[in-house]
Amino acid sequence: MDIKEQLKIIKRKTVEVIKEEELLDLLKTGKPLRVKLGIDASGPDIHLGFAVVLRKLREFQDLGHKAVLIVGDFTGKIGDPSGRSKTRPQLTDEEIKKNIKKYSYQIFKILNPDRTEFRCNSEWLDKLTAADIVNLSSKYTVARMLERDDFSIRYKKNKPIAIHELLYSLFQAYDSISIKADVELGGTDQTFNFVTARDIQREFGQQPQVVITMPLLEGLDGKLKMSKSYNNYIGISEPPKEIYGKIMSLPDNLIMRYYELTTDLGNGELKKIRNRLKSGENPRNLKASLAYRVVSMYHSEKEAKAAGEEFTRIFKKKGLPEEIPIHKVKAKKIWIVKLLTEAGLASSNSEARRLINQGGVTVDGGKLTDESYELEIKKEVIIKAGKRKFAKVIPS
RNA sequence: GGGGAGGUACCCAAGUGGCCAAAGGGGGCAGACUGUAAAUCUGUUGGCGAAGCCUUCGGAGGUUCAAAUCCUCCCCUCCCCA
Numbered sequence: 001m002d003i004k005e006q007l008k009i010i011k012r013k014t015v016e017v018i019k020e021e022e023l024l025d026l027l028k029t030g031k032p033l034r035v036k037l038g039i040d041a042s043g044p045d046i047h048l049g050f051a052v053v054l055r056k057l058r059e060f061q062d063l064g065h066k067a068v069l070i071v072g073d074f075t076g077k078i079g080d081p082s083g084r085s086k087t088r089p090q091l092t093d094e095e096i097k098k099n100i101k102k103y104s105y106q107i108f109k110i111l112n113p114d115r116t117e118f119r120c121n122s123e124w125l126d127k128l129t130a131a132d133i134v135n136l137s138s139k140y141t142v143a144r145m146l147e148r149d150d151f152s153i154r155y156k157k158n159k160p161i162a163i164h165e166l167l168y169s170l171f172q173a174y175d176s177i178s179i180k181a182d183v184e185l186g187g188t189d190q191t192f193n194f195v196t197a198r199d200i201q202r203e204f205g206q207q208p209q210v211v212i213t214m215p216l217l218e219g220l221d222g223k224l225k226m227s228k229s230y231n232n233y234i235g236i237s238e239p240p241k242e243i244y245g246k247i248m249s250l251p252d253n254l255i256m257r258y259y260e261l262t263t264d265l266g267n268g269e270l271k272k273i274r275n276r277l278k279s280g281e282n283p284r285n286l287k288a289s290l291a292y293r294v295v296s297m298y299h300s301e302k303e304a305k306a307a308g309e310e311f312t313r314i315f316k317k318k319g320l321p322e323e324i325p326i327h328k329v330k331a332k333k334i335w336i337v338k339l340l341t342e343a344g345l346a347s348s349n350s351e352a353r354r355l356i357n358q359g360g361v362t363v364d365g366g367k368l369t370d371e372s373y374e375l376e377i378k379k380e381v382i383i384k385a386g387k388r389k390f391a392k393v394i395p396s
Numbered sequence: 397g398g399g400g401a402g403g404u405a406c407c408c409a410a411g412u413g414g415c416c417a418a419a420g421g422g423g424g425c426a427g428a429c430u431g432u433a434a435a436u437c438u439g440u441u442g443g444c445g446a447a448g449c450c451u452u453c454g455g456a457g458g459u460u461c462a463a464a465u466c467c468u469c470c471c472c473u474c475c476c477c478a
């Protein structure tokens with residue numbers, strides 16, 4: 001393919017390419033490029049935000065380049081030695097292996113396995129001696145580290161920054177050296193690390209990597225970036241109706257953003273959708289077709305359709321879902337509060353009481369307001385708690 | 397090493413002997429409304445089958461009828477000086 005054409009594809013929907021001329025030169029060589037992407041060894045769900053980056057990586061693969069996935073198992077194994085971060089628990093080799101498996105299952109929904117190389121950074125980081133680490137850290141200064149937004153904010157706010165956090169930045173750079181990355185891909189929040197890597201690579205006599213950053217997708221709350229720790233994410237391997245429902249719960253002002261970043265629609269089609277929104281079409285419909293698209297991408301059109309129908313049934317028509325979890329009860333009579341807790345509709349008796357008092361509980365469609373009610377279990381009964389939780393209670 | 401300021405629930409943050417299961421905000425949940433799990437408004441937000449009790453304000457002890465609050469020791473963070 002023509003190099004200009006390649007460049008155009010690569011640049012689509014990116015935020016920044018550092019530097020474009022260098023990328024052009026690399027493309028001109030005609031060799032498959034090594035495109036680095038770092039992933040977390042703790043193996044969380046891959047969400048739509050990360051998928052933005054993965055889909056870009058897939059585009060590289062389709063142009064004949066190689067994806068090099070770096071599993072951060074070194075940092076994973078150490079955990080956070082200061083114990084400050086709960087999100088960095090210590091992982092064993094076993095767990096890491098399991099996580100990689102779990103990861104690849106999700107990743108290959110997007111990437112092409114034939115052009116993917118999985119590497120663990122403990123491969124080279126484990127081998128570093130104290131002398132190596134001193135040498136590596138001599139290549140960078142504290143002042144430059146503190147330029148990083150995240151660090152400078154914390155520093156100004158008198159929040160702690162542990163020294164190993166600074167080191168981790170350097171280790172990431174060292175990853176790039178070890179795998180001889182031509183390009184590194186990631187979200188805009190990673191810019192600093194990626195650029196640091198360029199400097200360090202130069203110090204080690206290596207051609208600096210080209211840095212390509214992608215926009216950060218906002219999460220369900222509409223404000224913060226999508227992330228597991230904010231619990232505002234949509235995982236690509238979540239069940240179809242979860243993905244569908246979560247997209248329906250997006251704030252309306254995020255509709256276009258999601259169309260742009262989570263689908264492969266081109267400018268023409270995006271424009272059409274933008275016009276439909278402007279002309280006053282019910283945003284609900286546009287969200288529904290977005291949800292349909294996304295579910296189709298990661299599951300199938302058939303499942304997307306089913307998820308859509310289910311959504312209409314439950315929320316528009318206030319009906320019942322297709323499948324309702326069954327809860328068997330032995331006793332002839334049971335206290336409603338206890339039943340809600342046992343059936344998993346409430347996490348504690350207190351919460352169950354709250355639900356009842358707030359009018360969130362119905363039994364076979366009838367609202368229940370007495371928290372001391374004893375329910376007789378003679379036949380099958382459908383309990384609904386809140387808008388989305390159901391249980392079918394049957395005598396056993 | 398010396399001096400100072402701090403550590404409160406999911407997060408931020410008030411409270412400096414009883415009225416404190418702990419203000420306020422964020423987030424979560426529920427209800428109303430609707431176009432939907434949008435937006436907006438209202439309510440609610442430790443646990444235990446009533447009263448009452450139990451656990452929770454960095455940790456361990458102590459004083460007191462009573463401790464987030466006072467005392468002792470310890471751990472952690474930040475600032476200034478060296």
